[in-house]
Amino acid sequence: MKRKHLLVALSLLSITLASGCSTKQEHISVQKYEGKHYKFELYKEKIEMGKTEKTKEIVKNADWEEFALEKDLPKADFIFYFNDDEKIEGKIPVYYVWVNPDENIVELTKDKHSQYVQLNRKESNIILRLLHN
Template identity: 85%
Template sequence: MKRKRLFVALSLLSITLASGCTTKQEHISVQKYEGKHYKFEAYKEKIEMGKTEKTKEIVKNADWEEFTLAEDHPKADFTFYFNDEKNEGRLTVYYVWVNPDGKIVELTKDEHSQYVQLNRKDSKIILRLLHK
């Protein structure tokens, strides 16, 4: 009888500790353009929701403009998408160009039909997410 109580107590303790130590995380896939191909850089599993929620807020509230990408336009420096977020059954892929000064990013989405240039503050948040 003592063993059963000890086993139940240890089980409850481990469940409590395990649930208290976890945080909800977002899964993000990032690819970086190197040379002539995109290199799968990261499947970022350990990014806390606060960081991804801020990024989602930035791209959701951005002032997107209609856009047509020129055929000779250079490839994006990065692509990323949120694996857990689907829109009408498909993922939204974001294409990121980093300006030469490394402080401003430009994004396209929806197969390059929409474009936005972010301010320095929002660009910094996006760049931190991509480079971690």
């Protein structure tokens, strides 16, 4: 009988430790432009917080400029947003991504294309790894 109690106690302790040590995860939705339409590419649930936190830090600290979307600007290569992100004025920020494949440089707009930033190569690679993960 003591053996059963010991096994139950060890099992509960193992479960508690395993759940406490699990990696916190973030949800992100990604759409990729293919042809004439955006295709819902991913709803990534199993992304380590370190990857998303770095991406959030990049977009939060970027030197955003006021921007007016040009009519002949091609569609963004990707659209993404963090599902668990803090809402700003009741809305989740949506990011539009254009990739310059020759230089692997990322350009972003947000807030209905009213703000724009071009990232450096290092930050661009972080964003692209997240989108292609």
